[in-house]
Amino acid sequence: MSNHLISKENTLLEALSQINDMRQGPLVLFVIDSEGKMVGTLTDGDSRRALIGGYSVNDPVEKIMHKDFNYLSSDDLNDVNKIKHQKDLQMKLVPVLDKDMHVVEIIDLQKYKTRLPIDAVLMAGGKGERLRPLTLTTPKPLLPVGGKAIIDHNIDRLISYGIKHISVTVNYLREQLEAHYAEEHNGVKINCCREPKFLGTIGSIKFVEKFFNDTVLVMNSDLFTNIDYEDFFLHFQEHEAEMSVAAIPYNVSIPYGILDLEGRDIKGLLEKPQYNYYANAGIYLIKRSALNEIPNNQFFNATDLIEKLISENKKVIRYPLNGTWIDIGNPQEYQKVNDMVKHLNF
Numbered sequence: 001m002s003n004h005l006i007s008k009e010n011t012l013l014e015a016l017s018q019i020n021d022m023r024q025g026p027l028v029l030f031v032i033d034s035e036g037k038m039v040g041t042l043t044d045g046d047s048r049r050a051l052i053g054g055y056s057v058n059d060p061v062e063k064i065m066h067k068d069f070n071y072l073s074s075d076d077l078n079d080v081n082k083i084k085h086q087k088d089l090q091m092k093l094v095p096v097l098d099k100d101m102h103v104v105e106i107i108d109l110q111k112y113k114t115r116l117p118i119d120a121v122l123m124a125g126g127k128g129e130r131l132r133p134l135t136l137t138t139p140k141p142l143l144p145v146g147g148k149a150i151i152d153h154n155i156d157r158l159i160s161y162g163i164k165h166i167s168v169t170v171n172y173l174r175e176q177l178e179a180h181y182a183e184e185h186n187g188v189k190i191n192c193c194r195e196p197k198f199l200g201t202i203g204s205i206k207f208v209e210k211f212f213n214d215t216v217l218v219m220n221s222d223l224f225t226n227i228d229y230e231d232f233f234l235h236f237q238e239h240e241a242e243m244s245v246a247a248i249p250y251n252v253s254i255p256y257g258i259l260d261l262e263g264r265d266i267k268g269l270l271e272k273p274q275y276n277y278y279a280n281a282g283i284y285l286i287k288r289s290a291l292n293e294i295p296n297n298q299f300f301n302a303t304d305l306i307e308k309l310i311s312e313n314k315k316v317i318r319y320p321l322n323g324t325w326i327d328i329g330n331p332q333e334y335q336k337v338n339d340m341v342k343h344l345n346f
Contacts, residue, residue: 001103001105003021003022004029004030005030005032005103006018006030006031006042006061007031007033007034007061008031008039008040008060008061008065009034009060009061009062010060010061011057011058011059011060011061012047012051012055012058012059012060012064013057013058015029015042016047016057019047025108025110025111026043026092026093026108026110027044028041028042028043028093029041029042029043030103031062031065032103036102037101037102038069038071038095038097038101038102039065039067040061040065040066040069041065041069042061042064042065046066050064069095070086070089070091070094071095072095072096072097073096074096074098074104077115077117078117080114080116080237081234083107083109083114084114084234086107087109087113087114091109092108092110093106093107093109093110094107111160112159112160112161113160113162114162114230115161116230116233117214117215118163118213118215118216118217118233118285119163119165119166119167119213119288120163120165120167120216120217120218120219121166121205121216121217121219122141122151122155122166122167122168122169122219122220122221123169123201123202123204123218123219123220123221124139124140124141124151124169124170125169125170125171125172125174125195125198126140126171126172126198128143130329130330131143131328131329131330131334134331134334137173138173138176139170139172139173139174139176140221140222141168141177141221141222142177142180143328145224145328145334145337145338145341146338146341146342149180150221150222150224150328150337151168151177151222152185154219154223154225155185155186155190156186157226157229158217158229159185159186159187161229163229164212165191165213166191167190167192167208168190168193168221169193169194169195169204169207169208170192171194171195171197171204174192174194177192178192191208194207195207196297197297198299199297199298199299200300200301200302200304201220201282201301201302202218202284202294202300202301202302202304202305203297203299203300203301205218205291205294206291206294206296206297211288211291213288214288215233215236215285215286215288216286217229217283218283218284218286218302219282220282220283220327222327222328223281223283223325223326223327223328224324224328224340224341225283225325226324227246227321227323228323232244232246232283232285232319233285235317235319236319239315239317241316242286242314242315243284243285243286243287243290243305243306243309243314243315243316243317244285244286244317244319245281245283245284245306245319246281246282246283246319246321247278247279247281247318247319247320248281248321248325249277249278250276250277250278251275251276251277252275252276252277253272253273253274254273254274254275255272257269257270257271257272258271258273278318278320281321281325282302284302286305290309290314293305293308293309293312324340326340
């Protein structure tokens with residue numbers, strides 16, 4: 001962050017030198033006063049225009065800076081719509097200011113799509129039996145897809161949405177996953193939580209020691225998807241749900257004429273009907289308080305949680321997932337994903 005901060009008393013020459021040292025990212029400086037309060041912005045273009053306009057390289061930055069600038073408050077970080085608005089304004093770097101106008105963070109909207117106030121938990125404890133012999137010595141989430149582990153495709157995408165608190169529940173060949181995430185991954189420490197026995201598709205979440213946000217995203221680690229997590233979250237918020245289930249369209253075509261029967265009597269005929277359904281995609285947004293419904297150290301599936309919440313008249317909604325989604329459950333799907341990834345930019 002310090003690379004983008006400059007005192008209003010520094011000269012234009014010093015500002016140009018600081019901008020020149022930036023190796024990547026937007027060439028913008030945030031100007032602060034002697035108390036560390038933000039008072040303006042200065043870009044590479046501003047500096048060049050100032051020189052063309054007759055300013056000296058020895059003039060202070062205060063003379064040239066923009067005093068009318070965009071920023072987010074610390075409280076705005078929980079409002080994804082406000083971050084989305086900054087993207088709509090085509091802002092590249094957005095300073096986050098405390099109530100005293102001190103810069104506490106800078107969000108890079110070129111590097112990150114947004115900043116979602118959620119925790120994420122990836123279930124990675126399964127044996128991947130349908131992919132044997134590939135999974136005899138390698139846990140399924142670490143199988144390579146396009147030169148990168150399956151699970152890393154998912155974690156990198158979560159990080160690109162500004163998610164900082166990510167846990168992975170591990171069981172089968174867990175030492176390999178723990179070693180894989182022993183160091184930070186793209187600047188984020190991945191927390192591996194050991195599942196003492198197989199506890200279903202969500203039971204192991206009880207071994208995540210701490211959550212930092214009121215919303216938790218839970219997903220299978222072996223999916224290949226380009227789901228828009230920002231839209232998923234905003235849809236969840238808009239409908240004030242207890243749980244949202246990402247769902248993919250699933251169509252069934254019957255190649256025969258189907259009889260509409262009442263007992264033995266034929267009441268009509270449906271010629272080669274098509275039925276449209278939504279299937280569970282294995283990706284969920286859940287209010288943290290709803291996780292209390294999951295029993296400790298017992299086999300419990302995400303579908304059990306859905307049914308339990310519904311039985312208690314809690315709001316459970318469907319989020320239609322548009323885009324790529326593949327459950328890497330067998331050798332054919334694994335080969336399909338490896339063929340697809342060559343042509344997709346995730």
